[in-house]
Amino acid sequence: MQFIALTSIGVEQLLVDELKAFDFEINKQTIGSVKFTGANLDVQKFCMLTRFATRVMLLVDDQNEVKDKESLYKFARFQAWQDWFSPKQTFAVEFSGTNSALKNTQFSGLVIKDAIVDYFSDLFEQRPNIDKETPDLRIVAKLTKQGCALYIDFSGPRLSDRGYRDKQGKAPIREHLAAALVKRSGWLDDISKPLFDPCCGSGTLLIEAASMALNLPTNLNKDFAFKRLPSFRQAKFDELKAELKAQGTEQNLWLIGSDIDEKVLSIAKRNAERAGVATHIKFKHEDANCLTAAAKRPGTVLSNLPYGERLGGMAELISLYRNMGVAFKKHYKDWQLALLSSDESLFKVLKLARKKGYKFKNGPLDVLLNLYEMNEQQVQQSSDSNGLNFEGSAAFANRLKKNLQGLKSWIKSENIKAYRVYDADIPEYNVAVDVYNQSAVIFEYKAPKEIDDVVAEKRLQDVITLTAQQLDIDPLNIAVKVRKKQKGQEQYKAFDKQNRTEIVEEFGVKFKVNLFDYLDTGLFLDHRLARKFIQQNAKDKRVLNLFAYTGTASAHAAFGGAKAVTTIDMSKTYLKWAEENFELNGLKNSRYRFEQADCLKWLEHAKGQYDLIFLDPPTFSNSKRMADAFDVQRDHIKLLGWVKNILAPGGTLLFSNNKRGFKIDEMALAGIGLTAQEYSKHTLSPDFKRNKQIHNSWLIRHA
CATH class of the missing domain: 3.40.50.150 (Vaccinia Virus protein VP39)
Known part of the structure; x- marks a missing residue:
């Protein structure tokens, strides 16, 4: 009798050796499977002893001429199914593989099911029932370029499930x-x-x-499938089982x-x-x-x-x-x-x-x-004495140390708990390093094409080691965000979440941050002074925060005594986060509103008046309200025109964006009745003075 044993990629040769130890004849080895010939009882014994097979199936027949629905039906219809089960038993069909005529595996499986039912109806005037969950017989069909093969599941439940694991760790291995x-x-x-x-x-x-x-x-x-085949003999099986128990x-x-x-x-x-x-x-x-x-x-x-x-x-x-x-x-x-x-x-x-x-x-x-x-x-064979991949990495360590020393007095005087200590100061070490309390985030910028991936990886390893050493931070508390090209389905993969959050304080306001589970942490550090401006100018004002993210600017406005605060963002997750930030600070008022909406769509039809507005739009957006994708350089006048309609007389709009080289169109702005005061240098705190392009900002008012 001919069989096929399945396994994982990489285990095939070990499976071949195991089958040979049972004196089975090896017919063919392919990726993830081995075809072999053996006697029924010997294969039963193999199922009870195998360490490397995940499934064993008995070959019914294979045919090269199966190309379409008709040939598939005939192939299945003219097998001697009464040799394997009776019309009083249940069966199920598994089908895998496609070709130009048979494009749907579910449809192909139904063709085989119909053929088998017709076989029993013609022969016995009685048809077997289908049971997809626990059938008496499971028929497996595999369609390849070479044709189609029909198998009967011989082993049943997965052979790799030995039965001793009821629970497993986070990274289980079969x-x-x-x-x-x-x-x-x-x-x-x-x-x-x-x-x-x-x-x-x-x-x-x-x-x-x-x-x-x-x-x-x-x-x-195990509840082997072969126990339900006509060839199964309980007495012989019990004898074999007792023999194996004693070995x-x-x-x-x-x-x-x-x-x-x-x-x-x-x-x-x-x-x-x-x-x-x-x-x-x-x-x-x-x-x-x-x-x-x-x-x-x-x-x-x-x-x-x-x-x-x-x-x-x-x-x-x-x-x-x-x-x-x-x-x-x-x-x-x-x-x-x-x-x-x-x-x-x-x-x-x-x-x-x-x-x-x-x-x-x-x-x-x-x-x-x-x-x-x-x-x-x-x-x-010793590693480098300092454990680094490159001697040049010492320059990164020195710059990190120097930057931190230069920020110490400011950090202390302002009681800063979250700040940037390094931002691609040395081109070869193209990362940003942010500190949050006793934790850190390393964000690797996209490397130029000419930089070898292996070199970039080794430099990043050195950056991680030196960040832990120079900042005296446990590596367990360092999050690394790496931009790398994803392969295949990796780009759609959901990452395991650590659900580690901590609280940072800024000018008296507390925020929840999550350093490990998202690309951003919940707090844009470069907007620290913009938020301070909002806090200092919010008293008794009606405040609007657009593209609000986690509502940090909104919390500052409420903390500063705003009469009303409206927070708008498209993300339900971020708005919930914003509400948690308000709760964290004991900020509760019926006039604090959180609204989930596309800000561009909302602005186009917005009503009401606001005395202080914070507008920090994305550089690009695929909003459905724009004829083309939104581009902040091209479309900022249209955007500011919408905001003008809800900016109260004497009100202030703090407009910010992070597009490098952005230029505000002052003539067009004047044309819609607004004036702009460059304010970028006032919103750049000492930790971002090295990167003056981190964002641009203006105070915009009615002319």
Whole structure:
């Protein structure tokens, strides 16, 4: 009988070797699958023992001539379905693949379903029912350029689900991939040596390693699909199951797992107990940033290291990898390392020479398992004395230190809690560094095309290290926002959120900021003095804040005694944030209004009068109210004309934008009855004086 075994990309060769160990004949190896020939009972045994297959299917037939609906129907209609199930049983059809005639997999699946129903109706005058959730027989059809193949699901529920995990950590790894990593690590060549996972999470790697070393079956109690086939014999299966239960071996294993998260460690312990290997694994609470020797005798370090699946967390990761690289050289001489990550640049932070690498897929992610040999040469190979990639990075450190020194008196006198300390002062280190209390945000500007990506990544690593050192900030509290080209579906991926917020105070007003979960933090630092102007001039005024973002200028107006404050933004999230900022300051009044609207649309038809207006529009916007996309340079007169209609006599409009080289059209402005007073230098605080193009601002009044 012919079968196909499925697995993940990168595990195929291990699956081939496993199948050969069962004396199966290998017919064909393709990406993610292996076709083979074997006897029914032997394949049942394989399903209970396999470590690398995720699914096994029995081949019914394949045909090259399946090109359209008619040929697909005939192909399915003339199979001997009574050999596999009866009309009293239920079935379901899975279909994958398309061609020019068969473009919809759901439609193609219905064609096969109709063919099978017609087969039983003609032969037995009775039709089987469909059950998509728990069918007696699941039929799988795969359409390729070569034709169509029909399979019967032989194994049933996913073979990688061993049954010992009820909960898992944040970065789960499938059991069959964990087994592949154990195999590729080389530890199984000598299981008397210790195996250590410093980021063990829910313990999957160590549990799979123990199971492999003890020769335990993987899936004895699964509800296999083959049990519902006519060829299944319960007595023979029970005999085989009893035989496999008794085949485990006794071994003294030395398995150690540590993790910084105590909750996930408790999950790991429960998983190990359910897998029957708890006595062989020691779990301990330890931070991988502070590794010491796990055992006196050299062994293997095997770990699925953290990698960047959340926005802003790069500083924490770079610090972790750098610290681990130092610890491996200091405490792990003569050990073997097998480390998994999705980010090649993070591996470079370890500063270790790779011996070998294996590519895998962990779900949708491309991941790499790197093997390292911690021999004398590796241990003695020192990093730069300061741990930096470039000697020139010292210039960045010096500039950071110098800038901070120059701002200290201002920070102290004004009680500033959030400020910019560096803004691309050195062209090669093209980042901005902002401080928020005891935290920091590093924002990497888009690098010129001529700058090599690897060089840019290494410079950023140095920036992160030096920012932590010079500002005395824990890397855990440094958010890094990197502009990089996304691949494929990555641009649509939602990042994990840390939900870490903190409070900063500015001229007596408190604001909630979120440094890690969004590209912006909730507070535009360069508008600090613009907000101060609004606070100082808001008393008894009717204030309007357009394109309000998180309502920080609105909070200043209310704090300054405004009679009424209207806050308008298109984002529901930002408006909720604005309301939270008001609550934080105890600002409550029925005349404080928050309105969700497209500001351009709202302005075109706005009514009422406002004494003080803050207008900070985007440089560009695709508002539906504009014939073309809104451009602040081209369209600012039209915009200001709308605002003029609601600006009270004697009122003031503080107009700002951040378009470099913006020029206000004073003649056109005069033509609509407004005058403008350049005010940019009054809204640039000391931390932004180095970048006079950060924004432009004017005080605009009726002529």
